[in-house]
Amino acid sequence: LQGRAMKYLTLLWLIWVTPAWADGFGQAETAYRDGRFAVAAQLGESLGTAAGDALAARAHLVLAAYLAPPLDRPRHLADAEAAVRRALIRDPDNVEAMLHLVIAMGY
Numbered sequence: 001l002q003g004r005a006m007k008y009l010t011l012l013w014l015i016w017v018t019p020a021w022a023d024g025f026g027q028a029e030t031a032y033r034d035g036r037f038a039v040a041a042q043l044g045e046s047l048g049t050a051a052g053d054a055l056a057a058r059a060h061l062v063l064a065a066y067l068a069p070p071l072d073r074p075r076h077l078a079d080a081e082a083a084v085r086r087a088l089i090r091d092p093d094n095v096e097a098m099l100h101l102v103i104a105m106g107y
Helices: 002-033 037-046 050-067 070-090 095-106
Strands: none
Touching: 002 037, 002 050, 037 050, 037 070, 050 070, 050 095, 070 095
């Protein structure tokens, strides 16, 4: 009975957490599409997921390549690389993270 109860509790937890994660990722993605890259990076990092970290890396790369003042660009590159490495620890097969790592290292 304990194993069965634990399965039900796990299922209920997943049902409760998944929409919250999806909503958080959706907010980060919307911020990115709206050009609010710093917000997108912050929201992506706050999710604690490979997808969130990959999105944060993408946002930091845009800031580093196009928008940040020259003195802030190294920090955004470092933040992008750190986010990518977190994403790859969480999901070593995350293709978006691998791509962003190559871009960050190329800079």
